[in-house]
Amino acid sequence: DAKTTQPTSMDCAEGRAANLPCNHSTISGNEYVYWYRQIHSQGPQYIIHGLKNNETNEMASLIITEDRKSSTLILPHATLRDTAVYYCIVPTGAGGTSYGKLTFGQGTILTVHP
Amino acid sequence: DAGVIQSPRHEVTEMGQEVTLRCKPISGHDYLFWYRQTMMRGLELLIYFNNNVPIDDSGMPEDRFSAKMPNASFSTLKIQPSEPRDSAVYFCASSLLSASEQYFGPGTRLTVT
Numbered sequence: 666d667a668k669t670t671q672p673t674s675m676d677c678a679e680g681r682a683a684n685l686p687c688n689h690s691t692i693s694g695n696e697y698v699y700w701y702r703q704i705h706s707q708g709p710q711y712i713i714h715g716l717k718n719n720e721t722n723e724m725a726s727l728i729i730t731e732d733r734k735s736s737t738l739i740l741p742h743a744t745l746r747d748t749a750v751y752y753c754i755v756p757t758g759a760g761g762t763s764y765g766k767l768t769f770g771q772g773t774i775l776t777v778h779p
Numbered sequence: 780d781a782g783v784i785q786s787p788r789h790e791v792t793e794m795g796q797e798v799t800l801r802c803k804p805i806s807g808h809d810y811l812f813w814y815r816q817t818m819m820r821g822l823e824l825l826i827y828f829n830n831n832v833p834i835d836d837s838g839m840p841e842d843r844f845s846a847k848m849p850n851a852s853f854s855t856l857k858i859q860p861s862e863p864r865d866s867a868v869y870f871c872a873s874s875l876l877s878a879s880e881q882y883f884g885p886g887t888r889l890t891v892t
Contacts, residue, residue, distance in 0.1 A: 699879055708783075708870050708883030709822070756879040766835075767879060769822040 669753045674774040677747075683740040685773050687753030690734040698729060699756060699767070700738045702749040709752070709769070712738065743777045750774050783884035785871050791890045797859040800887045803852055804873030812872040812881060813846055813856050822870070828854065829878075861891045 670688040677683040689698060699714040713720055713727045715736070720727045726739040740747055752772040784803040792798055804811050812827040826836040831848045839846070843862070848854040858865055868888050872881040 697879065703822075708872070708886050709881075711880050711882060714880065754879075766824060767881065768824075771821065 669755055669770060671751070671753050671770070671773045673771065674776070677740075677743045677775060677777050679745055679777055679779050680742055683743040683747065683775055683777065685738040685740075685751050685753075685775065686735065687738070688735045689753070689755050692733055692755055694733075696755050698727070698736050699754045700725070700727065701752045701754065701767075701769070702747075703752070703772075704746075704749040712751075743775075745777050745779065748775060748777045783871055783873055783882055785869075785884040785887050787887060788885065789888045789890075791892065792861055793892055794862055795860045796891075797857065798861045798865075798889060798891075800856040800869050800871075800889070802854045802856070802871030802884060804854070804871070805875075805882055806852065808873035808875045808882075809851075810874040810878045810881075811848060811854050812874075813854070814870040814872065814883075815867045816870065816886075817867045825856070827878075858889075861889075863891045865889060866891050 697714050697716050700712040701709045702712055703709045712724050713722055715727045715729050727736060729736045750772040752769050754767050757766045783805055786801045809830050813825040814822055815825055816822045823838055825838045826846045827834055828848045831851060844858055846856045866889055868886045870883050870886045872883040874881045
């Protein structure tokens with residue numbers, strides 16, 4: 666099962682891009698990378714996922730390195746409401762997205778300041 | 780869609796009492812998950828269902844915990860008897876097809892005194 670490593674905390678100025686790194690050096694070829702976040706006192710929120718190619722949606726962009734050993738979640742214009750714990754997860758279990766157990770680690774505490 | 784609905788949002792009970800937490804998943808979702816979050820242990824998966832059938836309950840801490848899903852739109856997590864160490868926030872989540880893309884409810888904050 667691929668483990669992930671994230672920095673404990675990061676800061677970002679409001680309006681700037683927040684780039685959150687994640688290492689997953691033991692990821693296998695058919696395992697996806699998922700990102701979730703948890704704003705204080707709320708349930709976790711799905712952000713984005715990817716396999717090989719870069720992905721973008723209305724919330725964020727996900728950049729996965731060519732060797733797939735690391736990825737970066739990008740919030741292009743961070744706001745105060747983006748202050749949260751961000752989790753990078755490689756679901757365990759069956760490969761692909763058919764089922765993968767989510768194991769939430771400690772994540773990265775992102776603080777967006779004015 | 781209203782999203783995943785959990786009730787109650789807060790529950791305070793005395794040790795030894797039975798506690799029942801409720802969850803309504805997003806309509807049409809075929810996976811349902813129960814998680815528990817504490818400061819010490821973080822967010823842990825307790826059990827999950829697929830098409831109302833329990834698939835993996837390896838995260839259920841002990842026999843005092845039980846979960847049911849009588850139909851596609853309702854699930855319960857029951858603790859009997861409750862103990863102070865059960866105090867936590869309990870989240871329910873649901874997903875469609877891709878079980879890793881889960882949508883979480885607001886949680887139930889349980890305090891056992």
